[in-house]
Amino acid sequence: MQLTLRDITKRFGSLVANDRISLTVEPGEIHCLLGENGAGKSTLMNVLYGLYQADEGEILLDGEPRKFSGPGDAIAAGIGMVHQHFMLVPVFTVAENVMLGNESTGLAGSLDLDAARRRVREISERFGFHVSPDAVVEDLPVGVQQRVEIIKALSRDAKVLVFDEPTAVLTPQETDELMQIMRQLRESGVAIVFITHKLREVREVADRITVIRLGKVVGEASPKASNAELASLMVGRPVELTVHKDPPRLGDDALVVEGLTVADETGLVHVNDLSFTVRGGEVLAVAGVQGNGQTELTEALLGLQQHVLGSIRLDGHELVGRGVRSILDAGVGFVPEDRQVDGLVGTFSIAENLMLDRSFGKPFVQLGAVDRGRLRAFAETKLKEYDIRAPGIGTKAGNLSGGNQQKVVVARELSKDLRLLVAAQPTRGVDVGSIEFIHQQIVAARDSGIPVVVVSTELDEVVALADRIMVLYRGQVVGIVPADTPRDVLGLMMTGERPTEVVA
Numbered sequence: 001m002q003l004t005l006r007d008i009t010k011r012f013g014s015l016v017a018n019d020r021i022s023l024t025v026e027p028g029e030i031h032c033l034l035g036e037n038g039a040g041k042s043t044l045m046n047v048l049y050g051l052y053q054a055d056e057g058e059i060l061l062d063g064e065p066r067k068f069s070g071p072g073d074a075i076a077a078g079i080g081m082v083h084q085h086f087m088l089v090p091v092f093t094v095a096e097n098v099m100l101g102n103e104s105t106g107l108a109g110s111l112d113l114d115a116a117r118r119r120v121r122e123i124s125e126r127f128g129f130h131v132s133p134d135a136v137v138e139d140l141p142v143g144v145q146q147r148v149e150i151i152k153a154l155s156r157d158a159k160v161l162v163f164d165e166p167t168a169v170l171t172p173q174e175t176d177e178l179m180q181i182m183r184q185l186r187e188s189g190v191a192i193v194f195i196t197h198k199l200r201e202v203r204e205v206a207d208r209i210t211v212i213r214l215g216k217v218v219g220e221a222s223p224k225a226s227n228a229e230l231a232s233l234m235v236g237r238p239v240e241l242t243v244h245k246d247p248p249r250l251g252d253d254a255l256v257v258e259g260l261t262v263a264d265e266t267g268l269v270h271v272n273d274l275s276f277t278v279r280g281g282e283v284l285a286v287a288g289v290q291g292n293g294q295t296e297l298t299e300a301l302l303g304l305q306q307h308v309l310g311s312i313r314l315d316g317h318e319l320v321g322r323g324v325r326s327i328l329d330a331g332v333g334f335v336p337e338d339r340q341v342d343g344l345v346g347t348f349s350i351a352e353n354l355m356l357d358r359s360f361g362k363p364f365v366q367l368g369a370v371d372r373g374r375l376r377a378f379a380e381t382k383l384k385e386y387d388i389r390a391p392g393i394g395t396k397a398g399n400l401s402g403g404n405q406q407k408v409v410v411a412r413e414l415s416k417d418l419r420l421l422v423a424a425q426p427t428r429g430v431d432v433g434s435i436e437f438i439h440q441q442i443v444a445a446r447d448s449g450i451p452v453v454v455v456s457t458e459l460d461e462v463v464a465l466a467d468r469i470m471v472l473y474r475g476q477v478v479g480i481v482p483a484d485t486p487r488d489v490l491g492l493m494m495t496g497e498r499p500t501e502v503v504a
């Protein structure tokens with residue numbers, strides 16, 4: 001089935017999220033929709049799926065204009081969506097999940113579980129999915145759960161399949177498998193819309209690429225285009241994609257972690273007997289699929305976890321048992337993974353957010369009063385330096401886009417007098433253009449001679465910044481390996497497999 005979107009416009013108040021976007025996807029084609037965060041990709045797909053109504057424009061299937069007043073209509077017309085956050089019921093089996101909501105196709109109208117199981121088996125065999133109809137969803141790895149979503153869509157006879165940032169939650173191997181599945185679906189004539197901002201993936205599977213920026217189509221690109229070309233189309237200016245860094249000038253052992261174990265209130269262990277050392281002037285990058293103890297590790301370093309065993313010494317001083325304030329005062333900079341919760345106060349201005357944590361003393365507070373002039377000058381400088389897009393330093397942080405919020409946090413943390421930098425997902429949600437700048441700042445922190453711990457689920461980011469890489473799996477160290485370790489080895493380690501030869 002051919003899908004055509006013609007001049008789709010969708011507004012949210014005064015914001016034009018989609019501005020006359022046109023797009024055609026042919027059967028048997030993988031059409032990549034490439035664009036930075038906030039470009040309007042998900043909005044466009046939600047219009048297609050009937051979740052939003054377009055203010056203007058048309059959806060055509062095989063040339064016929066169609067109207068979808070909700071997802072039910074879209075599904076019935078042959079549109080399938082693989083969501084990033086799976087819509088599956090964890091305690092149900094695969095077949096039960098496929099049956100759920102399938103009433104419209106008649107497949108499950110009679111709640112015929114056997115029919116659903118047969119259908120799962122049939123689709124699974126046809127595409128080599130290796131999914132058992134009787135497996136309970138919560139027992140399956142994320143990559144397989146995603147396949148269940150695909151099976152669910154195919155069981156409803158989807159002819160157009162939309163994947164919205166499907167690889168965000170996958171290991172590199174699972175990503176490769178997904179690419180293979182998309183190719184198979186293409187072979188069978190499905191029209192595929194693949195949304196991503198990862199250039200590597202686009203280049204691997206795309207037949208056609210449409211780039212959107214700020215709600216508008218800015219061009220079609222050839223799958224043969226270079227990363228630099230694609231990135232500059234996305235961002236609207238040339239972008240430096242590699243991080244330039246000199247070999248590290250290693251100092252002494254600065255951060256020494258021994259036997260670190262972190263549990264939650266229920267006693268569940270999230271970090272299990274972790275030991276590692278980071279030297280001054282060195283970046284240790286922590287790799288792993290999200291949810292393998294990274295969050296708890298960074299929080300423990302900051303004194304944000306309650307149930308901690310073992311030892312964390314910074315420049316010889318024990319941090320375990322100390323409060324957050326005391327740890328920050330010891331010179332620890334922290335870029336938290338969830339800036340909305342830990343990094344910013346949305347109702348405060350940019351300027352105020354830039355001095356959070358510092359309101360206790362110099363340089364902005366002298367004799368108990370805030371030095372307004374000094375704060376203003378500092379904030380103005382950071383706004384420029386970090387290219388924070390806002391009308392001014394008085395703009396409330398909550399009104400900034402995600403990428404600009406992130407820049408405020410990074411600017412604040414990196415302008416402190418640091419003894420240690422802990423950066424968790426430092427460029428999450430940040431556009432390609434700003435990633436470059438933030439990476440340079442992290443490298444500059446390392447070159448100032450302090451130890452740096454970077455945690456990232458983006459392997460590209462890990463590889464770009466690391467002097468050494470520590471891979472975590474289920475709260476344990478799988479290995480600590482050199483930065484030039486091949487990606488496929490790292491990918492395997494992220495699934496818990498120990499490398500045959502661990503070089504620490």
Ligand SMILES: Nc1ncnc2c1ncn2[C@@H]1O[C@H](COP(=O)(O)OP(=O)(O)O)[C@@H](O)[C@H]1O
Pocket residue numbers: 012015017035036037038039040041042043044
């Ligand atoms: N329900 C909504 N209400 C208001 N603004 C929205 C809504 N959904 C998305 N937006 C805004 O529309 C723009 C496009 O968002 P989105 O389509 O999610 O981008 P993408 O998927 O490309 O990252 C963003 O500026 C976003 O803040």
Ligand SMILES: [Mg+2]
Pocket residue numbers: 041042043164165
């Ligand atoms: Mg999106």
